[in-house]
Amino acid sequence: MAAADQRTPGARWMPFLFLLPFLFFLxxxxxxPLVGGVKMSLHANGLGRAEFVGLEHYQALAKxxxxxxxxxxxxxxTLASIVVIVPLALWLAHLLRATTxxxxxxxxxxxxxxxxxxxSVLAVLFLMLFHGKNGLLNQLFVMPLGLEPxxxxxxxxxxxxxxxxxxVWRWTGFMTxxxxxxxxxxPRVYYEAARLVTGSRWQHFWHVTLPQLRPVLLxxxxxxxxxxxxxxxGAFVLLGGSGGTADAGLLTVTYVFQKTRFFEYGTAxxxxxxxxxxxxxxxxxxxxLRRRTA
Amino acid sequence: MSAQGKTVSGALSLxxxxxFLMAVFVPFLWMVLGIFKTNAEFFQPLTSAFFxxxxxxxxxxELLEGKWVPFWDVFGNSLAVSLGxxxxxxxxxxMAGYAFARFTFSGKRLLFxxxxxxxxxxxxxxxxxxxxxxxxLGLSDSLLGVMLxxxxxxxxxxxxxxVFRQVPVEYLQAARVCGAxxxxxxxxxxxxxxxxxxxxxxxxxxxxWHEHLIPMLVLxxxxxxxxxxxxxxxxxxxxxxxxxxxxxxSTFAVIPTAVLFAVCHRKFKSSLSDMLVH
Numbered sequence: 141m142a143a144a145d146q147r148t149p150g151a152r153w154m155p156f157l158f159l160l161p162f163l164f165f166l167x168x169x170x171x172x173p174l175v176g177g178v179k180m181s182l183h184a185n186g187l188g189r190a191e192f193v194g195l196e197h198y199q200a201l202a203k204x205x206x207x208x209x210x211x212x213x214x215x216x217x218t219l220a221s222i223v224v225i226v227p228l229a230l231w232l233a234h235l236l237r238a239t240t241x242x243x244x245x246x247x248x249x250x251x252x253x254x255x256x257x258x259x260s261v262l263a264v265l266f267l268m269l270f271h272g273k274n275g276l277l278n279q280l281f282v283m284p285l286g287l288e289p290x291x292x293x294x295x296x297x298x299x300x301x302x303x304x305x306x307x308v309w310r311w312t313g314f315m316t317x318x319x320x321x322x323x324x325x326x327p328r329v330y331y332e333a334a335r336l337v338t339g340s341r342w343q344h345f346w347h348v349t350l351p352q353l354r355p356v357l358l359x360x361x362x363x364x365x366x367x368x369x370x371x372x373x374g375a376f377v378l379l380g381g382s383g384g385t386a387d388a389g390l391l392t393v394t395y396v397f398q399k400t401r402f403f404e405y406g407t408a409x410x411x412x413x414x415x416x417x418x419x420x421x422x423x424x425x426x427x428x429l430r431r432r433t434a
Numbered sequence: 435m436s437a438q439g440k441t442v443s444g445a446l447s448l449x450x451x452x453x454f455l456m457a458v459f460v461p462f463l464w465m466v467l468g469i470f471k472t473n474a475e476f477f478q479p480l481t482s483a484f485f486x487x488x489x490x491x492x493x494x495x496e497l498l499e500g501k502w503v504p505f506w507d508v509f510g511n512s513l514a515v516s517l518g519x520x521x522x523x524x525x526x527x528x529m530a531g532y533a534f535a536r537f538t539f540s541g542k543r544l545l546f547x548x549x550x551x552x553x554x555x556x557x558x559x560x561x562x563x564x565x566x567x568x569x570x571l572g573l574s575d576s577l578l579g580v581m582l583x584x585x586x587x588x589x590x591x592x593x594x595x596x597v598f599r600q601v602p603v604e605y606l607q608a609a610r611v612c613g614a615x616x617x618x619x620x621x622x623x624x625x626x627x628x629x630x631x632x633x634x635x636x637x638x639x640x641x642x643w644h645e646h647l648i649p650m651l652v653l654x655x656x657x658x659x660x661x662x663x664x665x666x667x668x669x670x671x672x673x674x675x676x677x678x679x680x681x682x683x684s685t686f687a688v689i690p691t692a693v694l695f696a697v698c699h700r701k702f703k704s705s706l707s708d709m710l711v712h
Contacts, residue, residue, distance in 0.1 A: 154616050158533035159545070162526040162591065169564070169583040170552060176563030232454060238447035245699060250455050253462055256691040258644045260665050261684040265461040276460075279479060313458060318706065325707035362553070370556030393558055397647075400562055412559040419554045 181409035190406065197410035207411065209387050210395040213300060217391060218368030220300075221307040222361055228308070229315035229360070230353075234345075236320055248320065251313030259310070263378050266306050267293075270378075293378060296388035303371075303378070303389055311367070315360045322356035323349065358426055365422050369393070369415060462688075468681030469493055476677040493678030497686075502675050503664040504657050509686065512661040515581045515649075516642035522585035523638045524631055531594020532620055536606070546595070552588030558647050565651040579652045580660065584642055590634055597630040598623070600708065629705040636698050640691050661687050 181197055183190040201207045232251065236244055254262060269277045270292035278289040292302045326349065334344050371391055379389050392415060399408035468476060470486035470493070497505055534546055557564070564583060573579030601623060609619040624631065646662040653659055659667075668675045668683050695702075 152539065155533040155537035155539045155542075157616075158529045158537075158620070162530035162586070163545075165526060165582070165586045166548075166552070170555075170586050173560045173564035173567050174555070176567055177560045180563055232451065235447040235451050238443045239451070240444055243448075247451060247455060249696060249699065250459050252695065253458055253688075253692065256640060256695055257462075257688050258646075258662050258665065260646060260662050260669065261465075261687055264669055264680070264684065265465055268461060268464060309458070312454075317703070321703045321706035324703075366554055366556055370558045393556075396559065405562055408562055409560075415559060416555065420551070423551060423554045 177409045178413055180405055181413045183406055185404040185406040193406070197406050198414065200407070201410055201414060206387060206390065206395065210390045210392045210411075213388070213390055214369055214392045217300060217304055217307070217371070218365055220304045221311070221368060222364050224304065224308050225312050225315055225364060226357060226360060229312050229319050232312065232316040233319040233323055236316065237323060248313075248317055251316055253313070254310045255314035257310075262306065262310055266309070266378065270302055299379075299389035303391075306378070307364075307368070307371070311364065315364075318356055318360060319353060322353050326352045354429075358429060362422065362426050366419070369419065465681050465684055465688075469678050469685060471678055471681075473677050493676060494682045496676075497679050497682045502668060502673070502679055503659070503683075505664070505683070505686075507657045508659050508661055508664040511577060511658060512643060513690070515577050515660055516639050518577075518581045519584040519642040520635045520639040522581070523587050523590050524635045526585055527587060527590030527634065528594045528624075528627075528631060529620070530591045531596075532598050532623075534591065534595040535598035546591075549588045549591040552586065553592070554588075557583070561647050561651055564648065568652055574652060575654045575658060577653075577658065580645070580649045581642075583648065584638075584645065587638065590638065593634055594630070597627050597705075601626060629701040632698055633702040633705045636694055636702060639694060643691055 182192060182194060184193050236247060239247065257265075267275075269275050275289075275292070277292070282288075282290055290298055292298045330348050330352070331344060334348050338344075370393055379394070392411060396408045396411050399405075399411065464484065467484065467486055470489045471483075475483050475486060496502065500506065530549070534542065534549075568574060568579045568583065571579075573582070605623065605626065606619060609622050644662065645660075646666070649660045649663055650666075653663065665683055665687060667673060668680050
């Protein structure tokens with residue numbers, strides 16, 4: 141790296157001067173609340189002078205069926221949204237590339253609209269898709285097939301799919317945009333070289349486009365994992381802060397929120413802290429994959 | 435591929451894209467049309483009453499006059515918080531990114547990993563301790579209490595580290611040879627990376643504009659609310675807000691981010707293309 145040989149003597153404190161504002165805010169608004177959260181999770185429920193209870197909350201969580209349900213739902217939800225969004229966005233980006241240049245910005249913009257919309261507005265618009273008999277999905281697809289209208293938000297078999305569908309609707313366009321930007325950055329020379337070897341466009345996609353897009357796809361996946369575990373507004377408006385029928389749509393943040401509402405701050409923090417190792421695992425996996433690419 | 439083949443595949447792509455564009459666009463169209471509907475019209479099956487019978491501005495007027503929520507206060511608050519947060523995030527992250535990209539120092543790797551770890555911890559998870567800490571700092575029910583916690587972003591640091599790595603070294607050396615102080619070097623580089631600054635500022639503005647949980651905990655008085663909070667209140671069934679007013683507020687909530695994106699679109703995409711693949 142060229143940057144290394146530009147050190148000037150006596151300027152060792154220079155990088156820290158640049159880092160200082162960031163580190164200051166990092167400490168105040170991230171490290172301190174995080175430590176506060178860990179501390180809270182080791183104390184009895186309630187704010188203020190709660191007594192120290194050690195790992196009690198964690199032990200209780202291990203036996204708490206709703207916690208297990210929430211974890212399982214969050215996992216399923218996150219995984220499902222990645223599995224649906226990534227291939228779909230790749231395909232849409234590919235289609236967009238084939239259209240005329242003049243139309244492309246308009247279409248990208250249309251696809252991106254949901255990502256620009258506050259999640260609570262999205263949830264309300266989404267209700268129209270799901271809202272009982274009058275919803276579009278039932279009106280246009282389910283009922284014409286002669287089936288009973290599906291109650292998407294009440295039937296435990298469908299709630300989670302409903303939430304996944306909402307995420308797909310929200311993020312697919314955004315991810316398409318990223319992937320499209322990535323595709324347009326791939327040097328044309330690579331394709332010209334590939335054309336000398338084979339004419340199959342599928343092979344071009346597989347051996348040129350996909351490997352070149354790896355950093356983008358990695359970013360997309362990490363983004364969706366984090367978003368999946370922090371979904372609040374959407375599920376909050378759709379399910380009114382509950383987990384839905386039989387907790388079929390109970391996600392971890394919703395559960396944290398429910399505990400907070402009953403002032404069970406210790407338990408709420410324990411749930412949050414218990415997710416950290418899982419998210420760190422995701423980070424490690426991402427970095428590991430990145431290193432293997434490089 | 436021949437020119438003709440290109441046209442055919444273009445048309446086919448359009449045909450395949452059609453349903454997706456519809457699926458995204460129709461709900462928004464319905465939202466805007468909903469502004470003009472009476473409650474009775476609104477709840478009819480969508481397929482039979484997609485368009486309103488009359489176009490009247492009654493609902494928009496009621497919303498803007500503040501009959502349901504102090505709309506201009508709320509809108510102004512959201513703008514102030516989001517702009518402030520975006521500006522702060524860009525400043526902090528650009529400076530930190532510059533340090534990571536251009537210097538070697540002990541603890542660099544560790545600090546960088548810490549920044550990356552930030553991305554992966556959703557702030558929502560630690561909303562409660564953050565909230566009680568913000569109270570202790572004396573920032574409860576103040577817009578600063580919502581704005582400041584959001585200026586720290588791991589994503590921004592990673593982004594700008596990448597951006598400054600790509601600035602050709604010659605520029606730096608030229609600036610240094612002229613004897614410019616390090617801070618001056620940084621400032622002279624800023625116009626060069628202008629699209630990147632704008633792009634990240636936009637992304638962060640959008641995220642701040644959408645934030646719901648933290649304002650909900652921190653802000654209590656009615657005139658200090660931000661848009662997502664006001665929207666949640668309007669949507670609440672017990673408030674009996676007319677549906678048309680709800681749709682008008684929803685539309686106004688989308689307009690700033692949509693306009694911002696439409697304006698910055700090109701810069702944003704080219705700066706992404708430059709970065710993502712390398």
